[in-house]
Amino acid sequence: MNFLDIAGSLLAQSGFAAMNWQNGAMILVSFILLYLAIAKKFEPLLLLPIAFGMFLANLPITGLMLEADPWYTQGVLRIIYSGIKSSVFPCLMFLCVGAMTDFGPLIANPISLFLGAAAQMGIYVAFTLANTIGGFTVGQSAAIGIIGGADGPTAIYIANNLAPELVAPIAVAAYSYMALIPMIQPPLMRMLTTEKERKIKMSQLRKISKVEKIIFPIFVALFCSLMLPSVAPLLGMLMFGNLLRESGVTERLTNTAQNGLCNVITILLGLTVGATADGAIFLRIQTITIIAMGLLAFACSTMGGLLIGKLLCHLTGGKINPLIGSAGVSAVPMAARVAQVEGAKANPTNFLLMHAMGPNVAGVIGSAVAAGFFMILFG
Template sequence: MVFFENMGLFNLTWEMLVMWIVGFLLIYFAVAKNYEPLLLLPIGFGVLLANLPMTGLMMVDEGLIWRVYQLGIKWEVFPPLIFLGLGALTDFGPLLSQPKLIFLGAAAQVGVYITFFTAFEIGFDMQEAATIAIIGGADGPTTIFLAAHLAPHMIGACAVAAYSYMALVPIIQPPIMKLLTSETERKIRMTKGRKVTALEKVCFPVVAALVIILIVPASAPLISMFMLGNLFRESKVVDRLSDTAQNSLMNIVTIFLGLSVGATMSADTFLKKDVIFIFCLGLFAFMISTASGILMAKGMNLALKNKINPLIGAAGVSAVPMAARVVQKVGAEADKKNYLLMFAMGPNIAGVIGTVIAAGIFLTMLK
């Protein structure tokens, strides 16, 4: 009799079964639709594990996944390690070639701040509002990093929202891009930037790390690792480290990041009406960020002799390189010989830095 009482089967609740559906949906989107599979697949499986009764996997001080979560996310190890790999994957050339494009990445953070105030007005506290707002930056590790500090109970919902919207960039952004630009604007061909030297590329991560961290010290965990990874890449003398950071290490961390984020999504934390607001506000933030990047480009065009194609402003959200690819696709629909891809990488990378700085500002003000 004791054996039967301790079987998970007889301790299932309907709420757990609803979460199974959420888990299966995430796995389905990852496998069948190829939506951010590297993250959504382990997150989906983590959701299933978190909603199996009596496993003890997330039991405080004892559970296997609880330990991974505690070490990796609560102690803020995983997001910086992901940023180390992202840095090793990033070419700052397009940004250094045309530094003015950094304004587009900065403008795209407007959605983050508008959503912060909107969420606060709706009734979330400031920490929760900041965590929801950062979804607009479309940067998964930064969202997880900020949520772990300010609103750990929302980490699962915010991470899933961020990764879902990143996967849906090709669906969400084009209508906004077309609505805010004319056919003529979409046909604007960008003028080539100057050639960037190898020395500039080596110096940039060091100088950028020092400057950004001196201004916003709370951004140090992410920015320092991002720039260190980039220094590995650009120095050309530690190819082994660069390769490990952007491949093996990032893959290992991704497995445990996804699994432990998914495992935070138990029925009692996820099945709340707040989660619906999180998804709606996250989408709102993302849309405003897209629009503000485009509008900034149009504003800059009023003063620039060589006009910017305003589509590249949409890449100021930091879904790298998905947002840049969407810019190329929408631009090519207007003029198939217009190659905007590499130009869009400038604001795209600036968007990553901008979102980390926004998260650092929230941490400084609210923690």
């Protein structure tokens, strides 16, 4: 066998020969997401692992996402992906989020609950649309709608329970829109609010006692789990993480949840969410429809929070800046930071971050409650 025969044989068995247009398209998409993560710094901790997972999964015949029996012969990313399919990663991520979250702004300003609830409007808009256009079951429609809450772990959790066959596109859509919040929300914020409204400075929040902060996670876990038992895995872990933070007696556990555990779960979850975006499966009309409805849901949720923010601004005589309503989507703390940036652009002395955190953390609870409601109805 001469050199040309050997080279030809190697090329025929290589990934180059197996490459198709779907793989090429998804690799191109992954490069765009990597650019946004690295050059534009759009939530790189989230977007970069997703983009690279997408890139790896679309390299032909690598077997990284191979399904096989027994389980230990599967591709390495497929084995890690079991943490998503079992809902272990989403629940652990909620624990980490709870350990990093200060519910003080929500406790100090309970009106934030209305903003957080209003910002779930997109969930019900997308659910109604998906259920109306046909092609989706009510369970699938509910799972698609949850994308509007901009809460990746909740979206994965409800998809696992109501539409396991749609976990991949729903997870990719939810996490991609979370990462792209700095691109999606500002135009909507400027469209629905006036410059005068964006300039509004809000008064300082009252100081919250330690007792209030300790009682809050226990009460929320108790009340919501009794009302909607199916949401206990998510909200229970969220409130457990928060109790670790607020108790003041578990510093080592809190630090682990906030840093080491959170970083590990972010890497594994992001990488495997991206790895589900296989071109042969992903570039279908159904998947593209899901992604489009997810974007509509997210936009409607943002608008719902802004419109109720405007209403509360009017009712309070201009004491509430409607921008904080956009933070009612549950992407913590990304949405709150965007509200702060937009407020500071209108008025450099404006500091809305802590005020926006109230609706932001209320949105986390709101999207989880919406998921539990859907699971009771359609589970």
